[in-house]
Amino acid sequence: MIQVKDLYYRFEEEDRPAVQDLSVEIPEGVHTAVIGPNGSGKTTFLRHLNGLLLPSRGDVLVDGLNTRHRRDIPEIRRRVGMVFQNPDNQIVGMTVEEDVAFGPGNLRLPPAEIRERVLEALETVGLQGFEKRSPHALSSGEKQLVALAGILAMKPRHVLLDEPTAYLDSAGRRRVMEVIRRLHRSGLTIVHVTHHMDDTLDADEILVMNRGRFVMKIHPADLVDRAEEIQGLGLDIPVVTRLMARLRESGMPVRRDIFTLDEAVRELSDRLRSGSPPLSPGAQEGRASLP
Amino acid sequence: MIRFGRYIPLPSFVHALDPRVKIGFAVALSVVILHGGFVCSALTGAWLLLLVTTSRIPLRHLVRALRPAFIFLLLLFMIHLLSTDGTPIPPFSHRAVTVTFEGLHEGLLVSGRFAVLLAAGALLTMSTSPGELVDGLERLLRPLSIFGVRSYDIALMVSMALRFVPTLLDEMHRIREAQAARGASFSSGGPIRRIRAVTSLLIPMVLGALRRGDELAMAMESRGYQPGPRTTLRELRLTSQDYTAAVTAVLILVGISFGDAVFRGS
Numbered sequence: 001m002i003q004v005k006d007l008y009y010r011f012e013e014e015d016r017p018a019v020q021d022l023s024v025e026i027p028e029g030v031h032t033a034v035i036g037p038n039g040s041g042k043t044t045f046l047r048h049l050n051g052l053l054l055p056s057r058g059d060v061l062v063d064g065l066n067t068r069h070r071r072d073i074p075e076i077r078r079r080v081g082m083v084f085q086n087p088d089n090q091i092v093g094m095t096v097e098e099d100v101a102f103g104p105g106n107l108r109l110p111p112a113e114i115r116e117r118v119l120e121a122l123e124t125v126g127l128q129g130f131e132k133r134s135p136h137a138l139s140s141g142e143k144q145l146v147a148l149a150g151i152l153a154m155k156p157r158h159v160l161l162d163e164p165t166a167y168l169d170s171a172g173r174r175r176v177m178e179v180i181r182r183l184h185r186s187g188l189t190i191v192h193v194t195h196h197m198d199d200t201l202d203a204d205e206i207l208v209m210n211r212g213r214f215v216m217k218i219h220p221a222d223l224v225d226r227a228e229e230i231q232g233l234g235l236d237i238p239v240v241t242r243l244m245a246r247l248r249e250s251g252m253p254v255r256r257d258i259f260t261l262d263e264a265v266r267e268l269s270d271r272l273r274s275g276s277p278p279l280s281p282g283a284q285e286g287r288a289s290l291p
Numbered sequence: 292m293i294r295f296g297r298y299i300p301l302p303s304f305v306h307a308l309d310p311r312v313k314i315g316f317a318v319a320l321s322v323v324i325l326h327g328g329f330v331c332s333a334l335t336g337a338w339l340l341l342l343v344t345t346s347r348i349p350l351r352h353l354v355r356a357l358r359p360a361f362i363f364l365l366l367l368f369m370i371h372l373l374s375t376d377g378t379p380i381p382p383f384s385h386r387a388v389t390v391t392f393e394g395l396h397e398g399l400l401v402s403g404r405f406a407v408l409l410a411a412g413a414l415l416t417m418s419t420s421p422g423e424l425v426d427g428l429e430r431l432l433r434p435l436s437i438f439g440v441r442s443y444d445i446a447l448m449v450s451m452a453l454r455f456v457p458t459l460l461d462e463m464h465r466i467r468e469a470q471a472a473r474g475a476s477f478s479s480g481g482p483i484r485r486i487r488a489v490t491s492l493l494i495p496m497v498l499g500a501l502r503r504g505d506e507l508a509m510a511m512e513s514r515g516y517q518p519g520p521r522t523t524l525r526e527l528r529l530t531s532q533d534y535t536a537a538v539t540a541v542l543i544l545v546g547i548s549f550g551d552a553v554f555r556g557s
Contacts, residue, residue, distance in 0.1 A: 052509055074515060082513040089503050090510035092447075094421050094454045101524040106515035111526040118524065132300075136457040150514060 002026040002049055002080075002158060002189065006058035009044055018044040019212040022058070028157065031190040033200035036209030037234045042193045045209065046160050049191060050080040062158070078107060081151030082160040086167055087143035096122070096138075096146050097131040103154040114153075121149040125179050141172020148179060158189035165199060177202075197223075197236050201259035208233070221257040240264045296356050296416035305346035305418045309533045310427025316540050317415045323548050324404050331551035332403045338543065339410050346418045356413045357406070364402045371398035425450040426525050444518055451507075459500065466495045 007022035019041040026032050034042050047053040048060050051067035062080055065072040081103075084090045093099025097118050104114040122128050125145040135143055144164055151159060161180065165173040181202055184190050192199065200206045201220050208216035210233050218226065224245040227237045244258045244267075254271060258264050300306070305313075324335055343353055377393030416424070429446035436442060467477065470491050477488045 047509075050513055052513060074517070077513060077515045082510075084506065084510055084513075086506060088458055089506040092451055092454060092507070092511060094425075094450055098422050098450070098524060102511075102516075103514040105521045105523050106517070108520065108522050111522060111524060114522065114524050134457075135454070136461075147510075154515065 001028050001061075001063060002191070003061040004045075004048070004058070005061075007045070007048060007055050007060065008057040009048065009053060010056050017056070017212055019048075021213055024207065024214065024217075026158075026189060026191060028189055029184075029187050030205065031184045031203045032192070033203035033206045034191065034193045034209060035195060035197065035200055035206060035235060037195070040209040041212040042195075042209050043162055044212075046082075046162050046191065046193050049158075049160055050082050051076050052082075078154055079156055080158045080160060081154060081156035083144070083147050083151060083162065083164045085163045087140050087147055090147050091135045091143060091150075093135065095131065096127065096133050096135060096149075099135060099146055100149045100153050103150055107154065117153040117155070118149075121153040124152055124182070125149045126175070139169075139172060141168045141175050144168060144172065144176050145179060148176070152183075156188070158191070159183060161190065161192040161194075163194055164192075165194070165196065195235070197230075198238055198259075201238065201241075208235075220259065224256075296413035298420050299348055299352065299417050300420070301347045301418075303345060303347045303418070304532075305342060305414070307532070308418075308536055309527055309529050310419050310423040311431055311527065312529070312533045312537050312540075313415055313419055314424070314427050314431060315537065317411050319541070319544055320411050321408055323544050324407055327548055327551040328555050329400060329403070330554045331547055332400070332407050334547045334550070335544075336403070336407045336410070338547075339407065339414060343410075343414055346414065348414070348417050352417065353410065353413055356417070357409055360405075360409050364406055367405060368398040368402040371401050421453050422450065422523075423525065425453075426523055426527055430527055441518065443520055447521075455503075459496070462499055463492065463496060466492055466499075 002025070004022055004024045004026075008017055008020045010017040022045060034045065036042050044053065048055060048067065049062070051060075051073050054068055060067045062076045065076050065079075067073070067076060091099050092102050100118045100121055101114045104117050109117070118131070119128070122130060125148050127142065127145055127149060130138075130142070130146075135146055138146065144167075148164075159180075164180075165176055168176060177199065180190060180192065184202070190203075192203065194200060203220060206216075206218050206220060206223070207214050208218065208230065215233075216226065216229070223230065223237055224241055227242070227245070230237060238259060240261055240263075241259055244254050244256070244264065247254050248256075252271065254267050258267055320335060324332055327335075340350075343350060372390060372394045373388060375391055375394035375397045377391035380390050380392055380395065419427070425446045428449065429442045432440055432442035432445060470488075471477070475488055475491055477485065477492070480488070
């Protein structure tokens with residue numbers, strides 16, 4: 001469990017705090033997405049969760065360990081892995097296997113165990129056989145998977161993701177998101193900072209940030225209810241989710257928790273086959289003016 | 292790309308040797324060559340050729356790795372040939388340029404030495420992966436910790452420098468293209484213009500590297516890095532093969548330098 005209590009942080013050279021009044025409890029195994037416009041304090045918040053930044057006021061506890069206690073920092077870093085935005089700037093090894101071995105090496109594990117963990121982590125992210133490759137020769141998506149494997153080899157309980165898909169093409173993004181889903185299913189806590197609303201849809205909970213504060217704590221299924229507020233922050237509600245909301249408004253009883261095109265197609269064909277009330281002419285007009 | 296002596300993974304006796312043995316061998320070989328004469332360079336050169344054959348690295352790869360150095364070797368030869376005083380070689384001597392027997396001797400010796408040294412270096416890096424080299428270096432430097440040498444940190448620094456060479460080269464190309472798109476030219480104009488053009492390349496490079504370093508430091512910290520001892524993937528363990536190779540190498544090197552001394556003494 002990660003607990004954040006009244007977190008307030010101001011960068012030395014700035015007048016206004018980067019984040020303030022942040023309190024949240026993230027239970028073990030929960031997938032939390034943090035979303036907000038640029039400069040809303042998402043990254044600053046995240047960097048407090050493994051002690052990269054220490055609160056100006058307030059506390060951050062990781063499984064009961066306070067990040068302010070210097071002695072606990074190595075244990076906090078072992079429990080909390082972090083993946084950054086730019087894949088190039090977090091790979092230190094000359095080969096994939098050496099990079100993944102960096103974390104376990106810092107834990108001073110014996111070489112035999114490091115090797116075992118490296119192989120296991122590479123398999124988890126689907127990069128078996130890449131051991132001897134040079135990271136430079138990989139695609140951005142693959143590099144980000146190497147970075148993830150590097151974290152997993154430390155056997156963390158919580159994984160922090162700082163816009164890990166920002167530099168990736170859509171294929172790379174899908175692969176990384178798939179691995180993140182798999183990690184969540186295996187019981188890891190995920191805190192995922194992003195500004196792609198699409199990336200938040202698997203989350204158990206979404207924290208919306210603006211100007212250094214949490215302004216909303218919401219389940220993905222309830223996004224549409226507060227669509228205006230969210231769009232007011234300059235964030236987009238996924239098209240499919242908006243479409244479903246429109247259909248419901250027009251009297252078609254579609255499910256609320258539909259976020260992907262595939263789910264939408266399945267739901268609509270089910271509805272149409274089971275003979276639910278057809279759309280009224282008014283609803284069709286409404287559909288044409290979809291925002 | 293840096294092509295000199297790029298690692299070629301092959302299943303061979305030379306590849307399988309402990310990196311410490313190979314590094315030690317390269318250092319000892321250099322010392323012997325730099326103190327020896329013709330016989331020494333010739334014998335070690337022949338021995339290296341034998342080792343290259345054992346390593347299964349095709350000879351043409353070695354030649355290709357050394358090709359850029361040929362001009363340098365030629366220059367070295369010419370300088371010594373023309374600048375050493377002594378007995379002139381009659382047909383090649385004019386008032387302006389004097390070629391001496393001593394010059395010929397010196398030129399051949401010095402360029403021969405360098406050729407052998409470069410070949411030894413190339414064989415080392417072609418038969419040892421960079422990771423192994425760094426680990427070997429780290430282990431060899433470890434005893435120096437009593438003088439405050441931090442071998443772990445040096446090893447990490449070296450491997451990260453190697454890791455970032457291609458990344459930074461890419462970045463340089465990108466910046467150069469970006470500057471060229473805005474009208475900068477790196478190959479025309481007088482020397483001052485060119486220097487200024489290079490500055491426009493250098494400043495973004497340095498700033499980029501600093502920003503990169505910042506993020507990298509954070510990523511390393513997140514992964515539990517702290518200065519000091521750490522373990523790695525590879526366990527360096529000297530086998531009986533390594534001991535045999537090391538002892539044999541020492542004996543041969545001693546034999547060669549002894550033979551060389553006798554030859555020069557006579």
